[in-house]
Amino acid sequence: MSNPSFSQSKSKLINALSAGDLLQAGELAEQFMLRFPDKPEAHYFSGLHSLLAQENGKAVQQLEVALGFDDKNLNVLLNLGVAYQRLGKMDAATQAYLAVLAIVPVNIQALINLGSCHYQKKSFLECKEAFSKAASLAPDNSTVISGLADAERSLGNWRKAIQLYKRAITINPDDERANNNLTLMHLNLQHHGQVKEAARKAIEKNPDNIDAYIALGRAHIAEEGYEEGMDTFASAFEKKPEHPELLTAIGNNYLNIGDHSEASSWFNKALSLDSSLPVAILGMAQCLDKHDLHGQGIALLNENAESLSSLPQYWVTLSDLYWNEGEADEALRCLEKASALAPQQASLYCKMGGILSSSGNMEGADACFRQALAEQEDCIGAISGLATLKKSSLEASHVQKAHELLEKDALPDGAKGSLHSALSYYYSGNKDFSSAVAHMAEANRFQWASRVRQGWEYQQDSHQQVVATNKQLFTRQLIETGQQIGHSSDMPVFIVGMPRSGTTLTEQIMARHPSVLGVGERNYAVIALQAYQHLYAEKFSLGHAEAKKRSLTEPDSDLLHRVAEEYLTSLREQIEKANKPGVRYVVDKMPDNYMNVGWIKLLFPNASIIHARRDMRDVAISCWQTQFGMIRWACHIKHLVARFEGYLEMMAHWQNVCPDGFMNADYEVLIDDQESGSRKLLEHIGLPWDDACLKFYESDRLVRTASITQVRQPIYKTSVAKWAPYEELIPELIHPLSALMKVYR
Template sequence: MTLPKPGPSPELREARRLLGVDPVAAVEYARRAVAVEPQSFETRFLLGAALRRSGEISAACAVLAPLATVRPAAWGLHYEYGTALAALGRSDLAIAALERATSANPQSSLAWHALGDQLALRNRADAAVAAQMRVVPGYVGDAALADVASALFAREDPRARAALWTRFGLDLNDVAAVRLLADIGMRLGHFAAVEPLLAAAVATAPAFAPARFSLALTLHRLERGAEALTAIEPVVEAYPGSAMVVGLQAAIHMQLGNVAQAIDAYEGVVRTTPEDSEMWHAYGHALRAIGRQSDAVAAYRRAIAIAPGSGEAWWSLANLKTVRFDAEDIARMQALPKAASANPGDRAYLDFALGKALEDERRYAEAFDHYARGNAARKRLEPHDAAAHRRFVTQSIAAFDTSLFVRAAGAGCDAIGPIFVVGMPRSGSTLVEQILASHSQVEGASELPTLTALARDLATANPGYPSSISQVPLETFAELGRAYLKQTEVYRSGDRPLFVDKFPGNFLHGGLIHLMLPNARIIDVRRDPVACCFSIFKQAFARGQAYSYDLEDLAHYYRDYVALMAHFDTVLPGRVHRIVYEDLVDDAESEIRRLLGYCGLAFEPHCLRFFETGRNVRTPSSEQVRRPIFRDALDQWRGFEPWLGPLIETLGPLARPVTDRP
């Protein structure tokens, strides 16, 4: 008679149960199981897995390493061992282990994802992409996984954690699984929800570079540059030759305005990986910001030479506004959209670049066709909710009334430092900032994300905002003012008492600015409405300007902007200073004197020679503000007038030169 094999010990069963929910307790039970069955592969494997999940990485490696030599086909073992090695920063050994795991189980998204991370850190770009492509069928196209991840991130549904474990095998105590889940969250746009998950993974395994990298990337996308830089620095120290890592560090430096540091980083990357088109492209942006135009052109051209189908690189070259494409360039761009490799994003950028090239040739009908195609493609990728925007503006006009400002008088922070330059993009705001930054008392800080983030937090804490603004405790406004000043320190490099924040969309928060910083200056820059709107329409913004992809949406957005600013002129008379771009062109000195007087500044002649001011400029107008004021752009839109009917009709009475100057 054959005796039945004994079942797993009670200790082993309990260790299995606890592994996904309480790995520290699982370690204790696994150790007891090993004491009972010291030669058992499963008990030792479970102990190693529990040790890794509980953050005892070195101990996990000590347990798993001997097992890996005798079980070459146990994919789960090699996955555990590989991710433990990765968490210790031992990438080469981790790659070998994870390659064994993926060979033994080619269906494991977890193993492929972890392998791709390690290959990318070692600049093995093609192999990393191939590994990540093996992940795609496992989660990108899995609607059920996306639903569960969305429930976890967007709705914080406690059942989602259990569902991730039971349905997909994603253990949130496993830092590699967390890294995979964070990738899903970032693809879904849940950056704020992903951050604490990644922070916990970094705390568990401080040397696990992929988690630190993802945390830095998440903070970068959340516009929290100083924290992102702190997060990425240990990864740069561990992998100084990784283009992916150093490239992110450079991008964060750019976000913070540290352009010289960004250039140093990019130069190191393009030396190490000279065939990386994306790094040459990013390097070109940094060179452009610091005024090295010819070097920027060379960098963009190098990016195009490496990847001729890179529509974004072609657009960056066009976006310099000073480069004229020749017939060969135009022919190459016209051929590219027909190529099978051209993706929708690249095709859109190519259309914008071709529009600019053909406009320079005065081939207006063809140029407009390409601008329209590019905008239509961008609109499909980033739709605009015009009704929601109009609702916000209407509610702001109702909520930010005279009685609110009377009741809140004196409640804000009394600092005088900030100068907010607001309005529409492409209206001349970069020029106004450059003029102000040419003054000895003013620093130009460019377009800051700070006010938008504070307003978003205020709305989260006060449902119904802006309608609920009257319910906000008065002391909150001073707190917000101080928070703004504190959070913007990282973007300032000098000791000048005043600084310019020229994020155009801050016009939406004009009332909030007055409540939190009643002594701050607010400057509204206007330009001929049709000229301004069409200039926006032919500009391929990186993101965040979804209203700009349709002429009627643009006109409605402009009308909402004018209505809101007119309201502030009524309830806060004299509070906002308006500059009309055409007036600045016609009589620069008078307008500059008027501007400086509003800011409480003495006139300085150097402000008239703003184009000689050496500073970083990171907006589409960077090249224009390095030249004297010119008139040639005032009527550029007229060549396109036959196709601008929807814009002009929707603007209605506003489709005429600006006349109101409070």
């Protein structure tokens, strides 16, 4: 039998390729090449077979040879571009597609491929240009319209992207990519009802659509349906247990419910399948943030900046890390980057508003909250932010909107808590105390219900046990021992007390002095204690529990000095960052350090400790009204009262064992005679008076606490005895504290 002719061989090969029979096509392509090595078609079809078989390097070799025969062959150029693109050679792929368009400017496939290539290169303007040209030529091509939507989404034009995805779906209802991306857009814009509807329809059409399951689960979680979200993810996991994005979504849900270690394990599973998966890397950074390893989280994101910096969530996560690290300027810069990428995302403006209000830029904060409302008229974070800023002067339209939103049955508990909190500020500012109290109670009820689903609990007895342990460990003798073996530095200054007791005001006054730097609320003292106990366990080969006790009852001078030097290094780094070289003292205003006075006196016996005191009834009302992000004892009145009792017991002990170890600074004294009270603060740490301290409110320092508005204006006396109108409205809170006040001062 004679050998098949060139045309017969070519026809058989084309039929095998068309039928998707890659095994037969491979054999035929090899035979074709052996018989006709001087024919460009032999190299082209060999390259095409390699491309279909995902052998992209081999495909490039053969297609480049074919192109040598005819450098204007459109099919060769198009497939060569695809091979380059798969290999990550984007510049070469771009040139191949441009070569096609130079020959045939209206080639739709070349425009689609070029747009796709630019999208992978994150050249979104060029991507939009390519798909726009294609759309003008093929307005009914769903692939083209979806590609244009992707470009608009990446450029931050989310509403335009939504319209384009809808148009693509109208053209082709089965366009899974358009359906999935439309669902994602609704999720980003917090249209959770629409997300769930779209995701369920997508799953009905394709029960194996894992992206739709992920979107549905995320929508449930956004509405605080953590169990429903996990059930959805579990259904998807049964179908595809090695889907990296699904594993990451599961990890994120564990983050939401406070199980950070479990979250880390799921992110690690995802990264084992795809080491460059953006959402998994971001998840790991968030886990580090939750474990107070902010610096490590920042380092992780900086290492991956090249691949992640085009994502708004990258900048949001980095902003959170910087904020929790105390780098508020960097946090704001990151949010500005995020909003440039996603200008229609309302939550970004809310975050920016919070930081600007902390820096005293109330006009800027107001503008950000209003921009959030412009993007999303029912943005609860913006309404809450404006209420905190304006209180009684909150516009009637916003008050009405808050009431309207509270009527929505589907509103998550956390959102209800925020709205009730906002209304409590408004009504208390207008002296409608009865309404204010009602909203305070509802705000705490809903906040607690929301946080319980995130894993919150509060063991009232645990705080009392720590108080008892401290009283037993830190005797007068141990405090005196610290004078002999502790570090001699007096650079650290500690302001301790209850939250809302005037710690921020005290710090602001002191930080206006050129020799003082305020660094806000830092965990340095606790971190130093943990480091010391760890080193002690290693040095003396002890278990953790034994080392925890013996390290304090039998302190080691060498280890204390080692840990103290690391502590001082952290303070010097803060001085360098603040560009304030004349600093002599660094103030840490972590209120909860009232539990650590004994440890502080052991580590730094010469450190100044200032006890910020305020009428506990005013403190309690303020705590009851404030929705703290981390404090768990402020949502229930019985927890509040018990916390004050433990605090008083702890401070009485410190007063007994180190009566000269700290200064009591009364908030009411500062309010009544600011200059006299401020002078005493500076005298306590050995500094001369500076008139700048009288204008504490002019500081450009960023305040990271709930005391924003109080420290951004001159002293005002209406903050004294704020509890009085509430005495008979919340007797279960005020009356026990009135009794405690008799022994407080």
